[in-house]
Amino acid sequence: MNKPNDPKPASDIVGYHAHIYYRNDAEKAEAAVLRSQLSARFDVELGRWRDTPVGPHPLPMYQVAFDTGLFASFVPWLMLNRRDLTILLHPRTGQDVPDHATFPLWLGEKLPLDIAFLKQFDRA
Template identity: 55%
Template sequence: MQDTTKIIDFHAHIYFDPASRDAAARIREGLSTRFEVQLGRWHDRPIGPHPKAMYQVAFSPEQFGKLVPWLMLNREGLDILVHPETGDDVGDHTDRSLWLGEKLELNVEFLR
């Protein structure tokens, strides 16, 4: 059993396409006004292990219990990956992740 103190923080990756970019912007605005988060840049095409356009949201373990339920209710049909940051990129993005919406196939080889 691993200790949850290994979790440095969490990331949420909000995936979108040109038709859903406005919804992604509304989610981004909601996150920035309601929570203490670090918003990453918009990536309008796949980057790294991510198969679609997305932006990243970093947040503390203390925010998890309020932020993730908010995403569950306000994701506007977008697919979202939520994962811990423990220093093990592959495990964090796969075995220890959760998905809201469709589980997209990540390019895990990029993380190795």
């Protein structure tokens, strides 16, 4: 039985986000190629380019939203085709703090997220 502050069980995952980070123009160019490949290969929702850090994210990035049914094909493909970029993958459970702090999957370098930023919106 879950306690009131426990994260939701995995069965409550409604989708996923992938955050594709870039540090400079060269990495942004690689991120653009990856974005085109993702759009052509998968039924995903591509977020806008964020050329400055936003929210808890320490680097410029764009977000890719995808459904749970794509996880088994999307994530392995991304592991092999990430173009040496750093990528954060996390579930969408409606609880932003554990989604980003407890449940994330990192491809490449693990970056420090500003979890305090998310805590101000915690719905617990």
